[in-house]
Amino acid sequence: MIETAECATVVDATPTSMKWPEALLYSHLLSYSPSAPANRPIQCHPYAATDLAYIIFTSGTTGQPKGVPIYHHGLMSLVQQDQLYLCSGVGTRLLHTMGVGFDGNIYVALLGLCHHSTLVFNTGDLVEVAKCVESTFLTPSMLNTLNPHTHHNLQSITTGGEALDKSLANVWPDHCLLHNAYGPSEATVMSHSVRVDSGQVVTIGKPIANTTCYILDAHLNLVPLGVTGEIYIGGAGVSPGYLNRPDLNATKFIANPFGDGTLYATGDLGRWLSNGEVEYQGRMDDQVKVRGYRIELAEVTSALLAQPGVTAVAVQVYDNQLVAFAAPNNIDTKTVLHALATQLPHYMVPSHFVAVSSIPQTVNGKLDARALKTYFAEYQQQLRAKSLASTVSLSPQWQALQSAVSQVLGMDPATVNPGLSFIQQGGDSISAIQLSSQLKQRNYRLFIPAILERMPLHDLADTMDECEVQVAP
Known part of the structure; x- marks a missing residue:
């Protein structure tokens, strides 16, 4: 300079x-x-x-x-x-x-x-x-x-x-x-x-x-x-x-x-x-593309700010996933995400919702994007720790579904959110076909209409049936 x-x-x-x-x-x-x-x-x-x-x-x-x-x-x-x-x-x-x-x-x-x-x-x-x-x-x-x-x-x-x-x-x-x-x-x-x-x-x-x-x-x-x-x-x-x-x-x-x-x-x-x-x-550069869908971040922000109890919001895109940060940190994230699912198209519902005490600012009073990225990294570490701690008690169905979803959507398995549906994680009709195929390779049957429902993944795992993979002679 x-x-x-x-x-x-x-x-x-x-x-x-x-x-x-x-x-x-x-x-x-x-x-x-x-x-x-x-x-x-x-x-x-x-x-x-x-x-x-x-x-x-x-x-x-x-x-x-x-x-x-x-x-x-x-x-x-x-x-x-x-x-x-x-x-x-x-x-x-x-x-x-x-x-x-x-x-x-x-x-x-x-x-x-x-x-x-x-x-x-x-x-x-x-x-x-x-x-x-x-x-x-x-x-x-x-x-x-x-x-x-x-x-x-x-x-x-x-x-x-x-x-x-x-x-x-x-x-x-x-x-x-x-x-x-x-x-x-x-x-x-x-x-x-x-x-x-x-x-x-x-x-x-x-x-x-x-x-x-x-x-x-x-x-x-x-x-x-x-x-x-x-x-x-x-x-x-x-x-x-x-x-x-x-x-x-x-x-x-x-x-x-x-x-x-x-x-x-x-x-x-x-x-x-x-x-x-x-x-x-x-x-103009706030219009992002996530898994093929064009999204105006301002629209997602406005929808979040309209939810009861939400006082401040920032929406970012990391690894082709929509991530929302909202204050204060005692927000009921499940309730907010459920409300968004009824108000926004599925591809505009954040895959991750990080509750924070306040939205970080730079010395000039503007949004501190670097600090948000650090918050998300810490959030991911917490998810991984919870995933490792509960692996023993998780059902084989969930472990198979988690693995298949992460492979199809290109996600870290530990960041697959069991409280969100496949669509809310960023899936669509094409990736639903891929998910069904991946599960079949893991000896589980899950039909595509069920995958496309707004059912949380942990509930979806309970509906999976075991099947045998037919090996060609």
């Missing part, structure tokens, strides 16, 4: 043993004190609206950081408009929760400073610090840790960085002003914002001032009202492109076919509503 941004100097408030490039000037502020009075006047260098304000790096889905240059005209356009609704002004305590790697931190800091608010920095315990402020900018994951009844001091909350789910949108507006903001780093923090009312469709609102929005199909044609397409953003906040990435810029930053300037292809799906607002419909 240092090479890409062509940094000349690094300024740090704490010592470091890192070896910097020889051409880089490293400065350690040994005597820095936030509370110390200024001993000399600060020299401000003039700048133009077209000058570079900052470069922020975003990894996206590839994992390779991409440098996004942002200019002063876009940043000032964002800070100076009042339609973003974040409560600020003299006497207002504005909670700053964002890490330096999240561009929302720049917006909140400048908004507070420009409007003479008191910036309160989160020192670690968000739940406690949030009780002492009137306004804040949070990701939905962070907001989910707060309680409107114990945080009644909050007058205004703006969420961003993740999709706002209905459970939060239906609760918080009854207690304070809640606004939903949307926008990628490539468009200077945010491009859309809306006040949220409980019981209404959750949208990302209309484009903010000096911003344009187009929803286009794969051929860059405007889609009709209500039709889903990719969200493209134009206007003052759009970056000219990634640093030293002409390959990506050719597809992500395009000339506006409907006017002047550049459009950024967000990779997000949305549709126009009749009131002029945009309904966010997930990422």
